[in-house]
Amino acid sequence: MTNKGFPGVDKYRFFLEVISVAQKCTWGHREGHQLELDPFNIGDVCGYLYGEIYQFLILLCSGAGMAWEADRNIIHGCCPDPFNQVTYRLIREKR
Numbered sequence: 001m002t003n004k005g006f007p008g009v010d011k012y013r014f015f016l017e018v019i020s021v022a023q024k025c026t027w028g029h030r031e032g033h034q035l036e037l038d039p040f041n042i043g044d045v046c047g048y049l050y051g052e053i054y055q056f057l058i059l060l061c062s063g064a065g066m067a068w069e070a071d072r073n074i075i076h077g078c079c080p081d082p083f084n085q086v087t088y089r090l091i092r093e094k095r
Contacts, residue, residue, distance in 0.1 A: 020087045
């Protein structure tokens with residue numbers, strides 16, 4: 001969704017990469033799975049997981065990063081499902 005007046009989306013691409021799955025993700029996410037998404041496009045991401053990462057997408061869109069991450073273009077986290085927990089990495093790349 002470029003050229004719509006949202007500088008962060010015009011400037012960057014965002015990817016969700018699944019690092020691990022504790023048991024079996026009911027949505028079907030699996031280790032190594034990589035999806036492109038943005039604040040306006042959920043892609044093929046589970047709605048609960050997207051709700052968890054949305055705040056981080058907005059942060060990455062603004063050009064900022066998390067203070068504790070070694071690379072400001074990456075944010076690590078996990079989904080809210082405590083039994084089939086998916087750990088992920090959000091990646092920001094310049095277009």
